[in-house]
Amino acid sequence: MNFYNEMYDANGGVRAHYQGYEAWLQATPAERIERKRAEADLAFHRVGITFAVYGEEAGKERLIPFDIIPRIIPSAEWKALQSGLRQRVRALNMFLDDIYHDQEILKAGKIPAEQVLNNAQYRPVMQGVDVPGGIYAHIAGVDVVRAGAGEFYVLEDNLRVPSGVSYMLEDRKMMMRLFPELFARYKVAPVQHYPDLLLEKLRAVAPQGVANPTVVVLTPGAYNSAYFEHSFLAQQMGVELVEGRDLFVKNETVYMRTTQGPQRVDVIYRRIDDDFLDPLAFRPDSALGVPGILKAYQAGNVTLANAIGTGVADDKSIYPYVPDMIRFYLGEEPKLNNVPTYMCRKPDDLAYVLAHLPELVVKEVHGAGGYGMLVGPASTKEQIEHFRQLLLAKPDGYIAQPTLALSNCPTFVEAGIAPRHLDLRPFVLSSGKCVNMVPGGLTRVALTEGSLVVNSSQGGGTKDTWVLED
């Protein structure tokens, strides 16, 4: 398989936007680079930028490896990507508003109704509920990869509680601290205003009539894998970081318990899944949620970001229909590619998938985080046979896609500098008519040679992402 290399072209020449960096890298002594890498490691440890890994020793925290070779995106490429992301997220929000109201897209037969209405992520409690500005996915983390000759594909639309933005910000801070001279030489678009932008968006979707909204970040707690990010964002926005037990509902209004008595809460940036949000409405065993919060939400007395029920739009079984959504709601042709997807619930697709398992990627429809997937070309016979049984037992639980030749980028690994595969997660913020994002996003890199799985829980690392200004 041939891979698109972000730094070098097919003939081994350095791409124009990497030339300055490449020359700098060649001219910088190896000892200095090594020293800087050690410095970065130490700093990340001291700052405690860690994430907890499920399934390992309880409460254990691990560093996400940080690579000092940046991923550079030229201005024109970013502009095209940004415009495609805006279009896509706009359509996804319109889709959510539609299916929780008049369901025009189902009536028009663009998506089979049972695919939506029988989906576990579809929330009947949201039917007919109006949300401020008609926005459901205020924060979307859209996973984009480059494949083939360098064209972008959307891999997943993460519309529930996408994470990783704190690494984007910390990576930039680290790069500026380690290599200030590079930033003097390159015009790198800044990203540090992300928390400001987020706060602005959250305030903009406050319930009607609230002039000066109280915004909070709701976290499952200090043992959650993304706790660092929750506390980081709350701190950067200057708002309270709350847990479910800090909140209570009275007269369909949400309050937090403070040292001065109850204080009303208007907007909740929640980093808890729908299922755990309200034990009275969803999972009764949830100790993380707030009893009665759904009623307060339905009454319009509090805004949740993201809204309840967004999972139906980023579900892998709905993903194949996103291009149709864009055509249906916006009357435009999609600017970003979807990956061709086989829906195993269709007998023909299933037959094809079973016959081609060694060359496909198979994913659980509701899976996330790189768990529960099969990368055919990188799997053993046993693993493939195991998935064959899973597919036969529950075909509608899976989709399959061709294995994309993900682009790669030179990366520091133990053996020196070697190409490793990567993706990009831009964070797309919506309120009312505006869709905004900071340039770039989080670049994740698979550190294992040949691996196409970039998730941090699967040993992935991150790189600073530079969008160059003209």
Place this chain on the structure above:
Amino acid sequence: MLSRTADHLFWMARYMERAENLARLLDVTWQMSLVPQSEEAANQSWNAIIALNSLEDAYAAKYSAVNGENVLRFMVSDPDNFSSIHSCLRMARENAHAVRGTLTTEMWETLNSTWLEARSKPFEALFNAGIGDYFEWVKMRSSLTRGTTLGTLLQDEAYQFIRLGTLLERADNTARILDVKYHVLRPHGEEEEVATDFYQWGALLRSVSAFEVYRKVYRDVITPERVAELLILRSDMPRSLHFCLNGVIKNLDLIANSHSGETQRQAGLLHAQLHYGRIEDILAQGLHEWLTDFMDRIYLLGNGISKDFLVPMSEAA
């Protein structure tokens, strides 16, 4: 401020202060044990530390003999002993972790790296390198934490709960150090004992950084009465009970809410006793009895603060 956040800040500060004072107490005991004395007297000092924290059973379950090295191992590094310095630093860091967004970056980094470093120090290495160095290190880390707090944190409610935790803990701990040492060092006036007294009381004063202060204030020989006066009543001595209560009532006033009146009254009462008290009266009452009563009231004050501010209030639904 969230009640839970205030709770974490309050306990973060208490655990850090407790670690520091424990280091001070162990340091002075260790130093005193180096002054020639009978084995019985030495063991009495180590026993007193175990008894002070009501750890007799937990200690007996692990060690057969009470001696300096065992007690130090138990009180410095034992992760199973929730009162050890190791555990205090861990709890300080865990409380900080739960509210790291409320802390400044410098504060969090200080608390986090203190714990990371403490965790990496096995007792044998500490003991062989001279345990005194370790106590110095703990004191420095506590000072650093206090310094970054003072130097970087907005002086709002968060700061006030941190100060409240620090000062309440310090009042309790100073009272404990004084109680245990005063008990061991019964005052006496026989001439041949003066030299021992000097070293013993000198070590106690040094443990609360009060040796030079004593010299400056009294310009006279060290006597137990004056040591007690300095550590209890002197309002400008940062580790005295009076100083601590000054800070407690000041910060309580700043965070007062609609149902904290009784707690404020209790704090004021205790403060008045120090503000208007005389050392002669306290000693006449019996220092041990007086200190025991004081520690009980500090304990109740902590409960009052917890009930009024930290434990989620009933919302009267």
